[in-house]
Amino acid sequence: MESDYTYTEAELVQGLKARNQRIFSYLYDHYSPALYGVALKILNDETAAGDTLQEVFLKIWRNIDRYNEEKGRLFTWMLNITRNTSIDMLRSKAHRLDKKIQDVGDDVHLYTGHLTVYQSTDHLGLSKVLEKLNKEQRIIIDLSYYKGCTQEEIATILNIPLGTVKTRTRLAMIRLRNLLKTI
Numbered sequence: 001m002e003s004d005y006t007y008t009e010a011e012l013v014q015g016l017k018a019r020n021q022r023i024f025s026y027l028y029d030h031y032s033p034a035l036y037g038v039a040l041k042i043l044n045d046e047t048a049a050g051d052t053l054q055e056v057f058l059k060i061w062r063n064i065d066r067y068n069e070e071k072g073r074l075f076t077w078m079l080n081i082t083r084n085t086s087i088d089m090l091r092s093k094a095h096r097l098d099k100k101i102q103d104v105g106d107d108v109h110l111y112t113g114h115l116t117v118y119q120s121t122d123h124l125g126l127s128k129v130l131e132k133l134n135k136e137q138r139i140i141i142d143l144s145y146y147k148g149c150t151q152e153e154i155a156t157i158l159n160i161p162l163g164t165v166k167t168r169t170r171l172a173m174i175r176l177r178n179l180l181k182t183i
Helices: 009-017 021-043 046-066 073-093 126-132 135-146 151-158 160-182
Strands: none
Touching: 009 046, 009 073, 021 046, 021 073, 021 135, 046 073, 073 160, 126 135, 126 160, 135 160, 151 160
16 A cells, blocks of 8 residues: 555655655655654744744755755754744744743653654654753753754853853763764
């Protein structure tokens, strides 16, 4: 039965580049829950996350020729589109800084249903890796990656010098890189 068929990443990319609507529907059905979870995590608003998800899939359809498998996996590319589109949405709505403050683990809304290509964003093990960072580093990563704050905004929110934010960010990124190498 064709509905049970699982496409490889190469087949998905090839089909999208050929503008195959069946492949695009498959991609949406199997990846939208995880991408919606990322948008919801960043935006903390179901309506905005749904709108963002639509925009993300339009960008994927229109820009698939820009995808380069040498730079990373298709799922990672789509996650980055989702993250960037969500952050653009946050900035366009001019959310107040106090709405950006949340601990990394407090508001995870990722879909946990069955996905045939990749299980969810947690398939990457990000939540377990982030738990290995100290609290100061987790807060910096949460504010910069998930909430889209600039380093200047983070300094203001946390009431610490900009240089401290830059140092903590650098140390967190080094630690994450080392942790991800062991996975």
